[in-house]
Amino acid sequence: MLTGSPGCGHYALALALAQYLQCTSPNGEDSCGVCPACHQAARYVHPDIHFVFPVAKTAKIKDEPSSDDFIAEWRQYLTGNPFPSLEGWYHAMGVENKQAGIFKKEAQDILRKLNFKSYQSDYKVIIFWMPEKMNTTAANKLLKIIEEPADHTLFLFVTCGTDDILPTILSRTQLIKVPKIETGPLLKKLAEDYPGKEDLILGVVQRCQGDYLVAQEMIEQSDQNVLNRDRFIRWMRISFGLQIMEITDWVGEVSEIGRERLKWFLQYALNMIRNNFLMNQGLAEIAIMDNEESAFSSKFNAFIHAGNIEDLMKEFDLAIAQITMNANAKILLTDMSLQIHRLLRMPAPGAKG
Ligand SMILES: [Zn+2]
Numbered sequence: 001m002l003t004g005s006p007g008c009g010h011y012a013l014a015l016a017l018a019q020y021l022q023c024t025s026p027n028g029e030d031s032c033g034v035c036p037a038c039h040q041a042a043r044y045v046h047p048d049i050h051f052v053f054p055v056a057k058t059a060k061i062k063d064e065p066s067s068d069d070f071i072a073e074w075r076q077y078l079t080g081n082p083f084p085s086l087e088g089w090y091h092a093m094g095v096e097n098k099q100a101g102i103f104k105k106e107a108q109d110i111l112r113k114l115n116f117k118s119y120q121s122d123y124k125v126i127i128f129w130m131p132e133k134m135n136t137t138a139a140n141k142l143l144k145i146i147e148e149p150a151d152h153t154l155f156l157f158v159t160c161g162t163d164d165i166l167p168t169i170l171s172r173t174q175l176i177k178v179p180k181i182e183t184g185p186l187l188k189k190l191a192e193d194y195p196g197k198e199d200l201i202l203g204v205v206q207r208c209q210g211d212y213l214v215a216q217e218m219i220e221q222s223d224q225n226v227l228n229r230d231r232f233i234r235w236m237r238i239s240f241g242l243q244i245m246e247i248t249d250w251v252g253e254v255s256e257i258g259r260e261r262l263k264w265f266l267q268y269a270l271n272m273i274r275n276n277f278l279m280n281q282g283l284a285e286i287a288i289m290d291n292e293e294s295a296f297s298s299k300f301n302a303f304i305h306a307g308n309i310e311d312l313m314k315e316f317d318l319a320i321a322q323i324t325m326n327a328n329a330k331i332l333l334t335d336m337s338l339q340i341h342r343l344l345r346m347p348a349p350g351a352k353g
Pocket of ligand 1: 022023024025026031032033034035036037038
């Protein structure tokens with residue numbers, strides 16, 4: 001039983017061990033990476049490496065599901081990214097809001113698979129991801145085989161926390177705590193996965209606690225921030241100038257980013273408006289912004305003042321609420337652009353004009 005944080009690499013470690021056991025010419029420390037068995041293992045199609053993971057009913061699978069029903073999706077999901085997360089897997093399975101589990105049928109499948117002679121090699125390996133999602137019925141069916149597996153049968157459990165694992169299962173395993181990923185290998189992997197982002201990666205590696213999934217989240221978040229910043233700056237410029245063609249283009253693009261991302265963007269925009277108001281009021285030091293945001297705001301803040309801040313914030317609050325309730329994004333953003341134009345043109349209280 002390998003335990004560690006979700007992105008500590010313990011799944012990748014289980015895969016590597018399974019491949020090593022199947023490799024026909026291992027070099028003592030690692031698999032060769034080139035023999036047919038290694039190729040099959042690397043593509044997750046080796047006949048003696050079995051995968052178990054939480055699954056849920058879908059429109060396609062209406063009876064009690066088991067991993068075999070989703071093996072194509074699982075292979076696809078792992079390709080290039082052997083760091084599964086429950087959230088990512090739900091998304092790949094297309095079951096956003098359902099509880100996935102490991103059920104009785106899974107246990108039956110495992111017993112059936114272990115009854116066959118192994119196809120090519122001595123070892124049969126079961127890589128069992130998230131045993132904490134296994135229900136009691138399934139667990140009871142597997143107790144005996146986990147306690148006394150046949151020769152050359154290896155259960156590799158991979159878990160993010162042992163608290164929720166049934167004690168009857170846990171007590172039959174040998175617990176190995178997998179440490180966080182060291183800086184060197186993590187830097188190398190991230191540089192491969194995110195070329196051209198070396199500066200960002202250097203910072204992320206310091207803060208991600210040796211967890212690949214945390215690092216990935218930080219990088220993607222930062223990408224979103226850059227996108228949101230550029231969208232916001234462009235929006236304010238073209239709305240202020242009432243550049244109708246540009247506004248139409250911008251609305252066309254931004255209305256396509258998806259409801260969740262649009263909500264984040266509007267939240268970001270609201271925060272920028274608030275920060276500009278703080279700057280306008282001489283409170284720049286409590287407005288947290290990056291260099292590019294500050295550069296834009298050093299001029300823009302003159303247009304966000306006591307005369308329009310309340311109406312502007314109301315516009316954004318209302319828009320976020322309406323997007324949540326499935327309003328038409330194109331109509332909403334077009335209307336907002338006109339309102340923003342009107343509000344930005346309002347004179348500041350006390351200003352000559
Ligand atoms: Zn090999």
